[in-house]
Amino acid sequence: MKVVIIGGGIAGLCMGIYLHQHHFEVSVNERQIFTAVGGHAFLMHHDGIAVLNELAANSGYVLPGRPVYTFTLKDPAGNIITEKPLEDWQCFKRTDLLACLHQLLPTSTLNNNRVFSHFIYEDHKIVAAAFLNGEVEYGDLFIGADGANSIVRRQLFGEVDFESGKVKEVVGIVQHAELAGSLQGKFTKFQQKNIGLSFGLIPTSGTEMVWFMQYDPLLDDIKESVNARSSENYHEQLRELCQNLLKDFPAEVQSVLEHNDFKTSYIWNTRDFDLLPDFHHQNVVLIGDAAHVALPFTSAGTTNAMLDAKILSGCLMDYAEPDTAFKAYYQARAESIKAHVSLGRELRDAFLNPSSLGTIPLISSVLKQ
Structure with missing residues (x-):
């Protein structure tokens, strides 16, 4: 079975690594040249770090994160309001993490300069992804990992109602x-x-x-x-x-x-949007920001994308029928994603109205999966 992944960011690369490690034929297609570009840095908690450790196990590569042991909240005068220890959090530069993930996939699976255009159908079934440079990638399953402005999502579900x-x-x-x-x-x-x-x-x-x-x-x-x-x-x-x-x-x-x-x-x-009614259509499924976007106050966006890859790959191995695997993946992720969207909005409102709600947390306890 060949899986075509549209988007070579963190979600797409993690998905590709999981599938490659379980002997799927994989093609990862990225719009940019495969140099680690875009974004600056982010925090990652235990669940995301566990995924990275799993992906890099026995590879010999050293993960690039730096531990973050304490969170200190101060007022503008520099006085400490609160200080607390952080358990198993790390800071990652996005460029460093992308560079590390690239090393965990054979270069033959990576295709760059491929901006997704549309799907090709035969007998009402999607059989290939077409790109603006004229190239075409045929496959059995297709995974949209092309970010918050996902073209794949737009073609499957239409425009989502982004909330500022x-x-x-x-x-x-x-x-x-x-x-x-x-x-x-x-x-x-x-x-x-x-x-x-x-x-x-x-x-x-x-x-x-x-x-x-x-x-x-x-x-x-x-x-x-x-x-x-x-x-x-x-x-x-x-x-x-x-x-x-x-x-x-x-x-x-x-x-x-x-x-x-x-x-x-x-x-x-x-910005964010409400939970989609499903993450798949026919033989195409969404992961990461293509599937769900929450506000940044939960500090869990990257971790959620990586968990998508872990859980979806597990479902594809557990179920013979892709449609059943996709439904199981949605069932495993939907409740947590919906809760993160809600929590992000609550923390946003607290940030905008701190006098009515007291000191707001910088980062939330991450919801259990």
């Missing part, structure tokens, strides 16, 4: 050896008490940190569009936005902004 997350994030990576060295193993967040505004820092190496600013765009914002991002002064506007919103935050925050190259930073417009 009402919160935006500016995300960046900064070289700052002194500060990174002092914050090793720590996740530090500065939170305004009365408005939706926060700033977080997590070291990704001994000299480098990922940082983010979560903010209510009603406080201040800049014009976001493809044309705006290509303008000469866009990154300067981004710098000014951060400096203006964070002007009352402590010296550590100001130092990060001074050292940061805003040409490598970007704004993430958070």
Whole structure:
């Protein structure tokens, strides 16, 4: 049986590795050239780390994550509001994780420069995926792992009703050896008490940190569009936005902004959508952000995508009929995904209205699968 995976991000690569390890014929098709691009860094909890350890077992490759042992929440004056230990959490640079996952698949299974166009049907059955470069990949099963803006999902289910997350994030990576060295193993967040505004820092190496600013765009914002991002002064506007919103935050925050190259930073417009009625149609199934998108406050998006790959691969091995496997996969994932969507919205509302709900958590206890 040949499985064609559309999308070579973390979800698609994990799916490909699982299937390859269980002797499926696999083709992973990525729109970009297979260099690790896009995104900055993210937290991952035990469930995701367990998947990575399983995928890399006996490979000899060292996983790239760095442990995060404590979470410290401070007010804008730098006073500690709360501090607690974190059990089995790590910070991963997306580029490092993608590079590691690429090594766990034979290069013969990886195809790049393939932007998905449409499915090819024979006798009302999907038999191949066609790409904008004119190439075609035939297969028996097809897995859509092409992200939140999934073309595969759109062709199967039509347009989803995205709900605005009402919160935006500016995300960046900064070289700052002194500060990174002092914050090793720590996740530090500065939170305004009365408005939706926060700033977080997590070291990704001994000299480098990922940082983010979560903010209510009603406080201040800049014009976001493809044309705006290509303008000469866009990154300067981004710098000014951060400096203006964070002007009352402590010296550590100001130092990060001074050292940061805003040409490598970007704004993430958070959004989600309700649980789909199913994750498959005929012989095509969705995983990761193509199947479900939740707001970032649960810190579980990447882990959920990897769990999709683990559970779907298990269902495909347990059931002879793909349709039965797909239904079992949906049944295993739907309740948890629905709960994560709901929890993300609850935490979003708490972030936007902190005075009414007290100090909000930075990251939630991850829901058990």
